[in-house]
Amino acid sequence: MRRTSRFRALVEAPEILEMPGVQDALTARIAAEAGFEAVTCGGYASTAALIGEPDTSQLSMRELADHYARICDAVDVPVFADADTGFGNVTNTRRAVRAYEQAGVAGLFIEDQVFPKRCGHMAGKAVVPVEDMVAKLQAALDARRDPDLVIMARTDALAVDGIEAAIDRACLYRELGADMVFVEAPRTVEQMRRICAAVQAPLLANNIEGGLTPMLTAAALQEIGYAVVTHPVALTYAVARAARELFATLRRDGITTAFADRMLDFDGFNQLVGLPDLRAREQAYLDQAARVIASRPHPDQETGE
Structure with a gap:
């Protein structure tokens, strides 16, 4: 079975799909070794790993496509990718989908933030007019060569225009043909329940340590109505702390012996x-x-x- 078909089946299965966030080929191999059926790699983790910078649209489409190609080549499990805002207008979005598909991803998402975008849990976000996002989403759907490539539409309208506007956009994106929908950064379980009740689509939840959305188990999220949950930055935070502690040990002792049990x-x-x-x-x-x-x-x- 193609990885796209396998990923679509996992998204549409009755059981919630739990995807860890990876940041490169090595960590993707480790996630697959742990038994996860699919992995995701977002712009936040990729930006941190590749250039050591915040998630503010600093990586180009080609940099990310090449990054995803290496990850997809390293593992057999499906890889779900971040296409940011489509990297421009409908023409750029179309080219991004083709490049990501060629890289081997099983699915991708585009969002309705204004470029340059921000991490969904950062302040100061803005969204494009809904007509612009509709055009880019249609271009993305038309561009895919494999009909099983999963395309998710993300809206950040909740933080900008409120939950009703976010739900309205989410429903519109689903009507247009998005395979999965993501309403970013709900702040309460009540908001999460409202979203799942109103949007008739496979929905994604995002567990961000220290973020705006309540952290819930996969079982709790499935009960609310989510189809997929990601942990997109947990690895990045763990790696950053481990590296700090390793280098502090090496700087203090001149040798890594005291850290050996964590290596x-x-x-x-x-x-x-x-x-x-x-x-x-x-x-x-x-x-x-x-x-x-x-x-x-x-x-x-x-x-x-």
Whole structure:
């Protein structure tokens, strides 16, 4: 089954889909090893990992598409990607969808913020006129070559125009053909219930540590009515803290011994990234080449000498 088809089935299944956020190919491999059926990689984590900066539309479409291509190449599970605001108008959005699809993502989302956008839990957001988002969403839907590529529409209107406007936009995006809908940053469980009752679509919830939305378990979110929950920044925060503590230990002690119980060792890391399998594959090709050479007639045999 194609990863797009598998991801669509997971989104539409009765059980909620729980997706951890990854930030690169290595962490995607670790998430897959942990047993998650799909992963996501948002602009927040990507911006932090690639340039060490805040999530404020600093990465280009091509930078993100190339980043996603490496992640998709590293794992077999579906990857859900962030296409920001579409990187411009309908033409840019169309090109972004084609580039992301070529990278191998199983799904992506675009949002209705004004460019340059902000993380959905930051203050000072603004949204584009609804007509602009409708045009970009239609362009995205028309651009996909694989009909199973999941396209989610996100609205940030709740923080700008209130919950009724956000619900109205969400319903409109679903009517247009969005496969999944995300109303960003509800502040209460009551608002989350209102959204799920009003929007007849697979809905995504976002668990942001320290963010505006209540942090709830996957089971609680499923009971409310959500189809998917992501944890898009937990890894980024964990990596940042671990790196700080590691470097503080190294700076203090001049050696990492005191931190060793929180690290993989040389052999453990090689096992994680698949070095034994790689060496076995290399040897298999060499053995096959040797058999091919051995099976050919010797030049002396061909000439009869």
